[in-house]
Amino acid sequence: MLRTTRKSAAALIAGVVFSFGLAGSVLAQTPSASGSATLDNVRKRGELLCGMAGTVPGFSLADSQGVMRGLDADSCRIVAAAALGDASKVKFVVTTTQNRFTALQSGEVDMLSRSTTWTLSREGNLGLMFAWINYFDGTGFLVKKSAGIKSAKEMDGATICVQPGTSTELAIADYYRVNNMKFTPILIQDINEIQGAFLSGRCDAYSTDASALATFRFSQGPKADDLVLLSDIISKEPLGVMVRKGDDKWFDLVRWSFVAALTAEENGVTSKNIDTFADSKIPDIRRLLGLEGELGKALGVDQKWAYNIVKQVGNFAEIWDRNITPMGVPRGINNLWNKGGLQYAPPMR
């Protein structure tokens, strides 16, 4: 609940931060040692500030030891491994769907890894840019089995629970408009409140990214069977990690951290076997491990940056299997390009 009331506070703080122009914004103008003001700040601070949700199983949720777990959390870790050589040096900053962009714009976080859909207006208007897609998703509907709904097309006149300020609410509005149907939205900011409203029967359906619906259904334990995830996917939701515009070197580092994790998967390099590749003859692997070429230098980081990512966090498949597979979600289009998916890593050379 605190998060809800904190929303406008965060926006206000952002206003104040813009107004007074903290040291960070002054630094952003002047190139420095590494060529990236953000990277310099991260190094000086000794940790990466990473914005995430903190409430979504499989993406970012603290475990019983208080350690943040999930695909979004590990996305922060690979960047920390590349930038600082230590994947554990991440400070996770909880953001809501409404204050996430402000948090990144104002410099409260160095990057945003919060299941955020890559859209034109977000990149064009917000002063932010998407570095990589870590999950190819789409808007889905979760309904109660007792309602007997088989398809989204049957839901004319339905009441739908959705979080405000998301691309989901726009996608649903578009879908109903195209199909000439009507719906009543129930918009609640707090994710626990909106899920409670759906479970109590206030809404006929709960809609968000299909991935989050699957993990939510999974988190219901034995009651999961009372809920049905409709097969209709009504929109494209490429979920990505974002950085501020104006610091291209930092953008490069975040983007290529993901490429490194994917390249490792493509070449069968995992956190377990990476050290056995030390005398590998394959050029791709040698460059990945920093044995050849000057890729680290090009990014302004240590030569072992990609090695650190794979060794400390794992390749992309390991990250997926650790976080998403237990939720019962198949890899599908999120697989590598040569396995029928969309994840295509450009060459690291």
Place this chain on the structure above:
Amino acid sequence: MSSATTTDPRLTAPRAAPKKRMRLSWSDPVFRSIVWQVLIVGVIVAIVWYLAANTNRNLASRRIATGFGFLSRNAGIPIGESPIPYDPSISTYGDALIIGILNTLKVAVIGVVLATILGTVIGIARLSRNWLVAKLAAVYVEVLRDLPLLLQLLFWYTLLQALPGPKQSLHIGDAVFLSNRGIKIPLMVWQPAHSLALLAFAVGLIGTWLYARRSRRRQEATGERPVVWPAALGLLVALPLAVWAMLGAPFQVELPVLRGFNFQGGGLISPEYGALLIGLVIYTASYIAEIVRSGIQSVAQGQWEAGEALGLSRAQVMRRIVLPQALRVIIPPMTSQYLNLTKNSSLAVAIGYQDVVSIAGTTLNQTGQAIEGIAYIMAVYLTISLSISLFMNWYNAHIALVER
């Protein structure tokens, strides 16, 4: 009374003080005060200018869109309940934000009226001679004043969600349905005749007011007060009814009908609006009750005794002697409560009622223009709050003891 021989000092103009020229010296108080005022204004202007310039520069350097151009852009965001027609495919962000204001006003205006009625009843009940009534009122005040409002709102919302679904809804005949989708009520189909009847009622209202004023003047002049109520009855009830009957007395009711997922037709009070209204009214009424109680108690006991000595009943003393005096104590703190209720309505975001904060929040998130969004919210609340303050100040001056 001034007599012919002595001159009342109040009637002669005070002699003008000799004009002193201001000296450019620190020891001159006029000069000093001017320097200080110029300095303070200068510092404030400099700070505001610095903040505005810095904001603009930072926004520009981060390539963040600025300005209010987004208001005329197509919104695309869905809105749950709206007092005016809204269609995400054609309406703009400007329309959406106006709906936000209307939704806020809808809960604030009705909330203020209901909280005043409930608070006054509870406040008077606390002073009741009936032990049980007084104690119940005291418990009401003490419990509800001490619980955080957000908690109360979530409580009411959860309670309303626990109602049965639309297919098993509780109902009164085929007219009123209570379910977790809200209260569905029959709605009268509005026709031109009704608008004209409403107009006749407004005319009757003005007529009654004029008639009452005339009869008060007559009383002041002759001591005889012509009765007002027959004329009022005729003007306020008979006239609108006659207009309505003359136009054929149209009356048609639209009943809610369960179709598909939900009820169609009829009027709806949504659980979100209901929970917010109930929560705000019940919470604010506990404060208003205390204000009313303290106001009544501030009137000296002697007033009661004097009134009763004149042969007035207790109710008459309360209505004609005590309440008018108590109002002078009650109105100023009441203004704060009205402002509180209005501002507290922004907690609507927690339970999904789309007030101005909720819609502006969504807008700023979809457009990314946080500063404009927050500025809009602040301007709206400032305008509403200042309007309430102005009205209450006017009313306070109106009922204030006229000092001669």
